[in-house]
Amino acid sequence: MRNFDLQIWLDLIQEKIKTAFEDNLLFIGYHSSYRRLEATEKSDIDLIVILKNLSVKDLKKYREIVSSMPFKEKCCGFISGEKEIQNWSKSDIFQFYYETENLYGDIKKLITPPVKEDIKIAVKMGVETLYHSLCHSFLFDADKAESLSNLYKMTFFIMQVEINYIFKI
Numbered sequence: 191m192r193n194f195d196l197q198i199w200l201d202l203i204q205e206k207i208k209t210a211f212e213d214n215l216l217f218i219g220y221h222s223s224y225r226r227l228e229a230t231e232k233s234d235i236d237l238i239v240i241l242k243n244l245s246v247k248d249l250k251k252y253r254e255i256v257s258s259m260p261f262k263e264k265c266c267g268f269i270s271g272e273k274e275i276q277n278w279s280k281s282d283i284f285q286f287y288y289e290t291e292n293l294y295g296d297i298k299k300l301i302t303p304p305v306k307e308d309i310k311i312a313v314k315m316g317v318e319t320l321y322h323s324l325c326h327s328f329l330f331d332a333d334k335a336e337s338l339s340n341l342y343k344m345t346f347f348i349m350q351v352e353i354n355y356i357f358k359i
Contacts, residue, residue, distance in 0.1 A: 194261055196224055204293055206255045207239060216240045216272055217295035225291045237267035238290055240300055244271035280304040281311035284351060309351055316348035
């Protein structure tokens with residue numbers, strides 16, 4: 191496998207996104223394991239791209255950009271229009287607000303920070319999903335090691351929400 195350099199990759203995709211979307215572009219950032227410096231060879235890059243307005247034509251253009259990238263299989267993430275992200279459930283986007291590395295623009299200027307009630311809702315939803323996933327995994331998953339890894343990751347995200355609740359709100 192060729193050597194992967196995150197900064198070179200981010201610089202290249204940023205330039206392509208900026209060129210393709212010009213004045214419609216509001217934000218580019220990334221979060222998750224690469225942001226936390228925990229990425230492994232299997233990790234994907236969770237990009238966040240926010241446009242003033244998002245259309246199907248924009249989605250096709252973005253898909254072409256991703257398809258043209260080296261290590262395109264690493265690209266994952268979220269693309270949105272400004273109005274959509276501003277109306278998104280605050281309990282669902284706390285990670286965007288607290289964990290995103292800004293590459294172009296500032297995520298905190300685009301979304302309202304979550305409040306204590308949003309964080310409580312996020313923790314409750316996360317625990318409910320974890321409970322369901324534990325039961326489902328026990329009953330139906332053949333690969334218990336993979337299931338355990340996924341459940342661990344879910345638990346980590348719930349704890350991350352709680353840490354944000356305690357220390358940042």
